[in-house]
Amino acid sequence: MFFNSLLTNFAALEVGQHLYWRIGNIRLHGQVFLTSWILLGALLVFISLGTKKMENDPKGLQNLLEFLWDYIRDLARTQIGEKVYRDWMPFIGTLFLFVFVSNWGGALIPWRLIKLPSGELGAPTADINTTIALALLVSLSYFYAGLSNKGWRYFEYYVHPTPIMLPFKILEDFTKPLSLSFRLFGNILADELVVGVLVFLVPLILPIPVMFLGLFTSAIQALIFATLAAYYIGEAVEEHH
Amino acid sequence: MLAFNFFGATEGGLFDINATLPLMAIQVVALTYILNSLFFKPVGNVVEKREKFVSNNIIEAKNKLSEVKKLEADLLIQLQSARSEAQRIVSEAENESDKLYKEALELANNEANASKEKARLEIESQTNAARDQLSKQADELSELIVNRLILEK
Numbered sequence: 243m244f245f246n247s248l249l250t251n252f253a254a255l256e257v258g259q260h261l262y263w264r265i266g267n268i269r270l271h272g273q274v275f276l277t278s279w280i281l282l283g284a285l286l287v288f289i290s291l292g293t294k295k296m297e298n299d300p301k302g303l304q305n306l307l308e309f310l311w312d313y314i315r316d317l318a319r320t321q322i323g324e325k326v327y328r329d330w331m332p333f334i335g336t337l338f339l340f341v342f343v344s345n346w347g348g349a350l351i352p353w354r355l356i357k358l359p360s361g362e363l364g365a366p367t368a369d370i371n372t373t374i375a376l377a378l379l380v381s382l383s384y385f386y387a388g389l390s391n392k393g394w395r396y397f398e399y400y401v402h403p404t405p406i407m408l409p410f411k412i413l414e415d416f417t418k419p420l421s422l423s424f425r426l427f428g429n430i431l432a433d434e435l436v437v438g439v440l441v442f443l444v445p446l447i448l449p450i451p452v453m454f455l456g457l458f459t460s461a462i463q464a465l466i467f468a469t470l471a472a473y474y475i476g477e478a479v480e481e482h483h
Numbered sequence: 484m485l486a487f488n489f490f491g492a493t494e495g496g497l498f499d500i501n502a503t504l505p506l507m508a509i510q511v512v513a514l515t516y517i518l519n520s521l522f523f524k525p526v527g528n529v530v531e532k533r534e535k536f537v538s539n540n541i542i543e544a545k546n547k548l549s550e551v552k553k554l555e556a557d558l559l560i561q562l563q564s565a566r567s568e569a570q571r572i573v574s575e576a577e578n579e580s581d582k583l584y585k586e587a588l589e590l591a592n593n594e595a596n597a598s599k600e601k602a603r604l605e606i607e608s609q610t611n612a613a614r615d616q617l618s619k620q621a622d623e624l625s626e627l628i629v630n631r632l633i634l635e636k
Contacts, residue, residue: 258496268502278507282514289522296529298536304529311526331527332519339518340511371503379508431497 259361278366281347321472338468345460373427377419380471388478429463
């Protein structure tokens, strides 16, 4: 009985329901795009406000943006290395900002108040399409980074240090995007579900620590995603001797 | 039914992969370019310009500091030579004034001695003259007495 009611509650959370947009023959998850546009719009407004009047003595928002820039540069530089980190810093930074803004936006803004005909608004990263898109971009990036930096010698990486590693390294090319996408997707969706269930069961006080934990998880996931992406690119451009 | 919704393939479900995926990828790539021109490039320019400015200033300050230290050492040497020079001049002047003093003292002594001698000689001559005169007068007197005594007899 209890189990049944719990399942109904899950159903009430509308897990796996989407707001479908149909363009010709293709179908899109509208709620993902809606939230991502709102959050990215806010991010872009925030950034253009902060970079509108750049001064040598930073004030206000510029300080925050410079801190952010420095943080992303340190992340890219430690993982990718001094030589090519500049080329990849915007990509790593965009991944970090996109995941971070999506996660926090999903956790902080009470999207549930906005009623949709089907599905509900939430973190764009709680949709498997978004995380797979990000993970595949990371895969393409590290292949491109390796090939453009080392040419065909990139494939030496697969037999380094011994040819026995070859099957494992090939397997890694599949497990990397898989783990990247499912880690992010699972964490964010689980956080949304836990908060949703707790709010549904005990609407007062109890969900608050879990919400804080969710914010923490969200930030950590953004950092992990960006760090791993940078690490994969760094691994691909690294010179073996 | 619920399980079907959870992992459903046709429509809905958690793992419903469709055109959202490529569109989201395109959106993220576009965002990368937008953020690069709006955020990473301008902020990077400002930060790196400032870092260059700071490191240049540090190098300049270090150069200036070493220059100052060199000048300080130079000045110390100059100060020491000036001090010894001054000491030399002072002792020279002291010697000279000592010499002058001694000379003047000697001169004055000599002069005093000379005038003393002259006075003594003068006194002596006057004493002699007076004694001569006295003895002459005594002679005259004695002659007078003798004459009178002789005449009375």
